[in-house]
Amino acid sequence: MTKNTHKVAAIGLGSMGYGIAMSALRGGHSVWGVDINADQMARFVEAGGERGNLADAAGELDTVIVAVLNAAQTEAVLFGEGGIVPKLRAGAAVLSCATVPPAFAKEMAARCAVSGVLYLDAPISGGAVKAANGALSIMAAGSPETFVALAPVLDSIAETVFELGDEVGAGSAMKAVNQLLAGVHIATMAEALTFGMTQGVTPDKFIEVISKCAGTSWMLENRAPHIAAGDYTPHSSVNIWPKDLGIVLDIAKDAQFSAPITAAALQQFVAAAGMGLGAEDDAAVAKVYARNAQLTLPGEET
Template identity: 50%
Template sequence: MTTTVGVIGLGSMGWGAATSALRKGLATWGCDTREEVLARFAAEGGRIARRPADLAAACDVVLVLVVNAAQTEQVLFGEGGLVPGMRPGSVVIASATVDPALPPQWAQRLAEHGVLMIDGPVSGGARKAAEGQMTVMGSGPAEAFDKAAALLDAIAGKVYRLGEAPGIGSTVKMVNQHLAGVHIAAACEAMALGIRAGAEPRALYDVICNSAGMSWMFQNRVPHILDGDYTPLSAVNIFVKDLGIVLDAARKLTFPLPLASAAHQMYLATAALGHGGDDDTSVIKMFAALAGIELPAAAASGGEGAGR
């Protein structure tokens, strides 16, 4: 049986997921509020919808890859939303990074309509999404995973099935975002320290990538700094949100997170400088403003030295 799928939210990761599904030969609907993005997706061979309700009845599985919990709830249950029009037995994969307390509530409301849900946050960034190699941290009923198998195979290099209870997937993603946010902030702090002390930035990067201090985030993100390119593949405001989720969840558990708290303040400070929409490596601009250092490529581009 042919599976028809939908992707709601054609941002950097949603676009990669949707085009990966197309490459696998799946009939794929894309939904977004931006007309230019829908036109691009139609040119790729996709079917387009301007509201979630417009694709609801056509799809067996729908991936909801929007920014936050509020957008997820609007997509599912708001005006023009997905759920009322979905066929019983169809599947929603909810992939935004959210408070782990929310997916159980959504799953219960979906079940009232006969719709299955996978709590399925994703990781890997825009590049992995474009390659169909994202990591899915999923929890939900086995039946839902079986029905969503074709889409999951198209978009993911690794699918973790973490149990049947919704919320487990979001818990694991929360821990991932804790580490990712702290590692990026630490990478920016460390590079700023090295530059301030007189180390040549590219040499510093090469040495650390071949030493014990290297992390995946350091290796992945620092080239943005070296190239002076702060085009947002993942924005500062994403970690303002995600580390906020981490801290809120930890507070409910009476669990201290001093490193996450410090990193969260670094992202907030960077956003306060006006860089909230820039790449998350813009945290280094906060240190540049404090210490008066010139960042790589700033002189050549006539752009950002110290500060904004």
């Protein structure tokens, strides 16, 4: 029987990770927040996170939530210099949330198993707001034992946990499918919105009408208002997409699958990053279209 409250390390306190850590805290768990940004760690402690050095508590942890940017950071957190896995007790569990290739997830699970540590391939979806509200969707794959071990934490941070079987990698594969659609939808939204501007359709009117028509999408309804407001404060940054769509295309290449629409969307995000927009909200991909069409977006000087 799994105990209802866990000792948790939440590694990565970015826009998603901080919300996840706070949701775990509200779920009654003892949570150590870890990040390279000392201010974020201090903020988390002030909100109720555990004080003190995580290394001193590592051997007592039940769960390690890894919500970092990519595979390289995930591996560094788990097995790099000062990595957490060798310090964990047998039976502790890693909840790995980053978007990574399925083969990488399998490798991490195998390396964790050497130490008797459980591993859940558990990429997330829902954005920063749902992370903060404990309402994420998690695409998860791992052994039945791992799901049982992590159930109390999953209940705290997720609205929906899709159990995709006991073969690690299945969660990451499903996340790749989701990211293909999400990235394409953002780029297509930006293309449609700026195309509308060439025809006298304002961004506000675009949102009012298209959000009620068949051409809408969750990404359109979530991101287009950022453009209309001229506010590119990053909820999810442009820089996420060259990584995530790059993973999709790497998987497609290995599967000998042609994904031309994904490739086209990827190039628009690469162009946005090349314009110096990488740290802006991913809706800023609209600026690529606006520049090419000599359009002035809301909030920009004429």
